[in-house]
Amino acid sequence: MSAPVKKVPIHLQSSQNRLLIKNGKVVNEDDASDADVYVEDGVIKQMGKNLIIPGGTRTIDARGKYVLPGGIDPHTHLDFQFFGTRTADTFYSGTKAAIAGGTTTIIDFVFPEKGESLLDTYYDYRQKAEGACCDYGFHVCVTHWSDRVKQEMELLTKEHGVNSFKMFMAYDFMLDDSELYCAFEQCKQLGALAQVHAENGPVLTENARRLLAKGVTGPEGHELSRPEEVEAEAVNRACVIAKQVDCPLYVVHVMSKSAAEALRRHAGGGRRTFGETLAAALGADGSQYKHQCFHHAAGHVLSPPLRPDTGTPVALMHHLADDVLQLTASDHCTFNKSQKEAGKGDFTKIPNGVNGVEDRMSVVWEKGVHAGILTPSRFVAVTSTNAAKLFNLYPRKGCIAVGSDADIVVWNPNATRTISAATHHQAVDFNIFEGMTCHGVPDYVIVNGRVCLDEGQLRVVEGYGRFVETPAYAPFVYNPDELESLKPAKVEHVEHADVFQKMQKVKLADDPCPTPTLPESHVAAATGRGHRPEGQRNIQESTFCLTEELDPDTKSSIRVTHPPGGRSSGFW
Numbered sequence: 148m149s150a151p152v153k154k155v156p157i158h159l160q161s162s163q164n165r166l167l168i169k170n171g172k173v174v175n176e177d178d179a180s181d182a183d184v185y186v187e188d189g190v191i192k193q194m195g196k197n198l199i200i201p202g203g204t205r206t207i208d209a210r211g212k213y214v215l216p217g218g219i220d221p222h223t224h225l226d227f228q229f230f231g232t233r234t235a236d237t238f239y240s241g242t243k244a245a246i247a248g249g250t251t252t253i254i255d256f257v258f259p260e261k262g263e264s265l266l267d268t269y270y271d272y273r274q275k276a277e278g279a280c281c282d283y284g285f286h287v288c289v290t291h292w293s294d295r296v297k298q299e300m301e302l303l304t305k306e307h308g309v310n311s312f313k314m315f316m317a318y319d320f321m322l323d324d325s326e327l328y329c330a331f332e333q334c335k336q337l338g339a340l341a342q343v344h345a346e347n348g349p350v351l352t353e354n355a356r357r358l359l360a361k362g363v364t365g366p367e368g369h370e371l372s373r374p375e376e377v378e379a380e381a382v383n384r385a386c387v388i389a390k391q392v393d394c395p396l397y398v399v400h401v402m403s404k405s406a407a408e409a410l411r412r413h414a415g416g417g418r419r420t421f422g423e424t425l426a427a428a429l430g431a432d433g434s435q436y437k438h439q440c441f442h443h444a445a446g447h448v449l450s451p452p453l454r455p456d457t458g459t460p461v462a463l464m465h466h467l468a469d470d471v472l473q474l475t476a477s478d479h480c481t482f483n484k485s486q487k488e489a490g491k492g493d494f495t496k497i498p499n500g501v502n503g504v505e506d507r508m509s510v511v512w513e514k515g516v517h518a519g520i521l522t523p524s525r526f527v528a529v530t531s532t533n534a535a536k537l538f539n540l541y542p543r544k545g546c547i548a549v550g551s552d553a554d555i556v557v558w559n560p561n562a563t564r565t566i567s568a569a570t571h572h573q574a575v576d577f578n579i580f581e582g583m584t585c586h587g588v589p590d591y592v593i594v595n596g597r598v599c600l601d602e603g604q605l606r607v608v609e610g611y612g613r614f615v616e617t618p619a620y621a622p623f624v625y626n627p628d629e630l631e632s633l634k635p636a637k638v639e640h641v642e643h644a645d646v647f648q649k650m651q652k653v654k655l656a657d658d659p660c661p662t663p664t665l666p667e668s669h670v671a672a673a674t675g676r677g678h679r680p681e682g683q684r685n686i687q688e689s690t691f692c693l694t695e696e697l698d699p700d701t702k703s704s705i706r707v708t709h710p711p712g713g714r715s716s717g718f719w
């Protein structure tokens with residue numbers, strides 16, 4: 148069987164759309180600037196001030212708002228068969244919710260049952276994902292070890308756009324230490340990134356058995372059987388094993404202070420270890436497992452669990468600020484209340500997983516930027532850029548730069564919203580952030596140049612998302628020096644006095660006000676020098692008054708008569 152080829156109907160393609168985002172503060176991981184952003188053909192074509200723009204271009208006024216790279220959620224489980232049941236969210240509902248929250252790309256996990264072909268399962272997932280509304284890539288889980296698995300990893304990497312594999316140290320489909328050793332070695336061989344679910348499986352299984360025997364059957368037993376040190380020991384062990392074969396290692400869902408500390412001990416000295424934490428770990432804690440209501444407590448069950456130490460969320464956020472952790476994900480894996488009931492009377496049978504694909508950006512902003520722990524630039528790094536770099540999508544994704552995909556969020560830091568299952572777009576009937584009021588709301592979300600959230604109104608299209616290949620040997624992982632040369636040129640620098648004043652732990656650049664380095668094309672556009680096509684000279688004053696635009700088919704200039712200020716195409 149071969150991977151399906153999806154045709155996006157012509158009316159859904161973004162090639163005929165033009166968009167100008169004006170007056171916003173563009174924030175990248177290393178820079179913030181006042182710049183307008185012009186989008187055409189789904190790609191960012193120009194940035195700067197006084198841009199020369201074709202007539203008929205739609206304008207979004209982003210005054211007082213941030214213009215951010217669309218979020219990349221590197222860890223979701225959509226349409227996933229787990230614990231004998233299927234997640235509430237499909238690729239359609241999950242990506243629709245992602246867009247509603249400001250995420251424009253997800254990376255999901257292909258999950259073969261133990262013994263199943265990785266490749267066949269990958270093809271299944273390619274099919275399942277066809278309804279996605281935003282772009283998506285795949286990691287592949289290694290749920291058993293054999294020569295065939297090793298060969299399939301090679302095929303997936305070399306021919307199918309997969310550059311990351313997740314190995315489990317817990318569950319029935321865990322690998323033992325010698326299998327982990329071989330899997331890490333193969334990842335290194337292929338230039339792929341090894342990911343690990345770090346919990347000591349045999350220890351937590353014994354703990355659970357004893358708790359159940361003592362009559363502890365409720366959701367509180369979940370955390371009791373998987374205390375912090377069970378997570379931290381596995382993080383340490385995974386780092387030690389990866390070190391033996393010099394394999395870069397990505398620890399998914401770091402949920403505790405002890406696990407982050409174990410990761411910190413292995414960082415530096417040329418080692419490439421990366422840590423991801425979850426919106427859940429930053430916005431909730433393990434006190435929920437003691438809740439009287441089974442649905443409430445079980446609704447918070449995921450693995451590794453939320454921690455009873457209520458200082459954990461803030462500590463993990465500080466680890467995102469100081470680079471012990473580099474990424475935030477949702478680990479979105481949703482089960483309805485009726486599905487969670489499978490674990491009534493035995494906590495080991497509660498399907499593991501929580502929501503977050505829609506909530507992640509707002510929760511990280513609220514607990515990070517609004518709380519004064521992250522700068523807006525670090526927010527961009529941990530919600531988008533670092534994922535793009537690690538999975539080799541940068542600078543196509545993860546930044547606002549000329550030539551990058553037009554995956555853009557116009558972020559309103561002053562608006563608030565209160566999260567609730569009653570109003571969210573996730574298909575699940577429970578939300579672990581219920582009642583949390585977050586500052587920081589997306590007003591517009593642009594996916595591949597198409598406005599999919601428009602002044603807060605969701606206008607997604609099923610099947611609009613594309614599969615994105617993640618090539619091997621990501622420079623950020625395997626050759627950081629090369630990454631420097633990939634960095635897009637900066638536009639101009641503006642201080643965010645309001646937000647930066649609040650910073651506590653964040654390092655500012657050495658030169659707080661570097662000389663603007665406008666790319667040649669921007670200088671030409673801004674000054675009127677340089678190449679400009681004939682027929683684009685009828686500029687009256689600003690960027691909106693052109694009376695010529697391109698024929699979408701021939702790409703040649705055609706004359707159109709519409710009033711200055713543009714027209715609405717109906718499509719946006």
Ligand SMILES: NC(=O)NCCC(=O)O
Binds near residue numbers: 448480500501
């Ligand atoms: N995390 C969780 O409990 N569910 C999703 C599966 C996984 O990531 O281990």
Ligand SMILES: [Zn+2]
Binds near residue numbers: 344
């Ligand atoms: Zn996991």
Ligand SMILES: [Zn+2]
Binds near residue numbers: 222224478480
């Ligand atoms: Zn997961």
